[in-house]
Amino acid sequence: MRLTTTVNGEEVTREVEGRLLLVHFLRDHLGLTGTHWGCDTSNCGTCVVWMDGEPVKSCTVLAAMAGGREVRTVEDLADGDRLDPVQQGFMECHGLQCGFCTPGMMMTARALLDRNPDPSEGEVREAISGQICRCTGYSTIVRSVRWAAEHECAEREEASS
């Protein structure tokens, strides 16, 4: 089938099988390998991307379902050389070790901060609770998201003053 979708702001059209998973479409057809494939049961969340602004697990979304919609992946988080505060937070607070779950975690974190700019520790934990990290034990991920939240709050205050 012919699939037309928008990925990271660019419209792409490809011939794909109807059964193709979005994660494989992104990785194998578009070469966007920042999104990972970690389980087959939508438990681990290494494959989280956005579809029309909502985080989804791309291992349980058919590529066909992204037709006519907007997909955003980790490759689109930074604005050129300027990292998203979430990316910066993960670096500052040691929110990643092997880096495999990180893209999914950051996509969820970005979505959280967009609708809740000042989440509590518990809200951050709740937001990432559908995802698994085997390296960090989560505290530093929570701190990373909080770092980004605080950084963005400060930036907003500065801009408004």
Place this chain on the structure above:
Amino acid sequence: MTAVEETPAGTAEPVGHGRMLRKEDPRLVRGRGRFVDDVQLQGMLHLAILRAPMAHARIVSIDTAAAEAHPKVKAVVTGEALAEKGLAWMPTLSNDVQAVLATDKVRFQGQEVAFVVAEDHYSARDALELIDVEYDMLDPVVDARRALEPGSPVVRDDLDGKDDNHVFDWETGDRAATDAVFERADVVVSEDLVYPRVHPAPMETCGAVADFDSVEGRLTLWSTTQAPHAHRTLYAMVAGLPEHKIRVVAPDIGGGFGNKVPIYPGYVCAIVASLVVGRPVKWMEDRSENLVSTGFARDYIMRGEIAATRDGRILGIRTNVLADHGAFNAQAAPSKYPAGFFGVFTGSYDIEAAHAEVTAVYTNKAPGGVAYACSFRITEAVYLVERIVDCLAHELEMDPVALRSKNLIRPEQFPYTTRTGWVYDSGDYEPTLREALRISGYDELRKEQEERRARGELMGIGVSFFTEAVGAGPRKNMDILGLGMADGCELRVHPTGKAVVRLSVQTQGQGHETTFAQIVAEEIGIPPQDIDVLHGDTDNTPFGLGTYGSRSTPVSGAAAALVARKVRDKARIIASGMLEANVTDLEWTKGAFAVKGDPDRSVTIQEIALRAHGAGDLPDGIEGGLEAQVCYNPENLTYPHGAYVCVVDVDPDTAQVSVRRFVAVDDCGTRINPMIIEGQVHGGLADGVGMALMEMIPFDEEGNCLGGSFMDYLLPTALEVPDWETGHTVTPSPHHPIGAKGVGESATVGSPPAVVNAVVDALKPFGVRHADMPLTPSRVWDAMRGRATPSF
């Protein structure tokens, strides 16, 4: 990059050590890491493996015709076809053999039976469905306790003359002396403990891309490996390829935890496929394949006994262990240590006698044995001693902290030789314990517990104190398949004073690119930002055995410090020529040599580097260039230690355990990057909570694996773990060049007993003295009602 926030003991104004952000992060946060599955080569094909659906069966026939007829299939290979090439079996890291593809029988559910190579991953999977295998079902051996019974099915009848399921018997310590102290002890406590089968489950599963160039006779293998050099040597042995024609590349690795130490049939299949088809071939297992077929951990059934005086002086510990090694003995441990380093089961205590015996058996389950950050079975050893000490405290009605404190090895006893012959290099245990009690507010917690108990609430406080043994190991007694466990390191300083370090060890998230730059920076005065660290490519790095058992810092870290000192020694001689001074008149401050008493006459390491490569004469006998290589053979293991306090609440109505607090105080000697150390500890603590409360790979009576997906094999999420509280003490290793010890597995080793001790403590009102992991609500519920833990 921020500079240094912490000054290690004994050093002033460090250049390298301290909190520094990681060099590997910029690519990883941008989604630009390069994991094995990210490798795409021109003309690459995809491999999928057909696996046995049952635990034990004879293969009657395999019909591959329909699969071969699939338009996108390039090859279908069975065990029989491999046997014709002499590749159907491969050596394991424990000197056993393992089937690459089954020829005669399948011996565990998930075993590799055939593989398909196709143009894409989906087609390869489709073709698996088209292979028709006829099996003749056999009775499986599932319960290790019944494996040695007469009449039990024999799992390994492929081995010459094998007529039972016995793998090995191993013992350590002094049986007679131990029995004697048990005879005269006031108190003897026994407990049966099961450390269930668990799985490391790194987020990235295992896989490989094999690319054989038939013209050059050269194989390149991108592979999820923690030990690229050891794997290369083994591939040379298995595939008969000359070693200099094999290049193993381990790019970014998505977590290992021991799961990526063994060689798996899938890697060999990918190599064979590329040889056969003449094109690059990718094999990437899915999550279920990872869980059902790759290196598991633990599966130790232990009887622990402890003897003590009435006032709480521990006299002796003895234990009897039954180890389930699965269908092939594929555990990765130094060859003279079939039970790994379980011999450190005497823990952190000064006792009079100890004895352990371990019997290992084959069963119809996945092969493996040591994995999951266990430091070669120290997880099992520490769980045994820390659980049994708590049982003793229960019996003596003593506070578990007071009992431990009374028996800890004292600082003046180091180096301390244990009753099983391990030489603990250094330790100062009491301050570490006190620090954990201080951070946790232990006395207040006990008061709070008393109040809550009075209200019918179930609050538990668990303590563990562990000593790890990491950094395998001295060549004189440690090898894997004959390969000595030394590690190399090479350092080159370029003309402009920038440098490159090449390592034999392999990061899987530990941050080697950062910490090894820091180690070298500290020694040679070049800022860590100016030092690149290369690893994960056998063509470009010195030989060594890789990263597992927390050995990178103890072994390769030592090599990095020594190679830097070697370069610095040469730099000193070159500096003496530049400054026209005697080498003995020069003093080193971080980054420069100066003439003693005349600090204005100095040259920086960067100026020396330029001179080393530049024009003009060098001092007599000195060659140009500024580089060196070393291979470090550790004198001993390093022995980190730690004290952990866990606080849990158990819901009396649902038996759900929640971990309210976890305090970890670790001593890993000299600390290189505190941020990374803290990260290593945090990760291990989550592992420990997972194992204690959630994780298990169980099997049904027919040998079907019941933990084959993340829906069944539960791992902790952010909601099951608390915000970790950490602290540290510093007792440098006396024999390591910078005094560092390993830390990667300390928390995985030390935390499970703390959690279990806390849960058992919470259940004290019910008279519970022990319950087996994982302490799921149903198990805790049973324990509260005096029912035994199920025995699988």
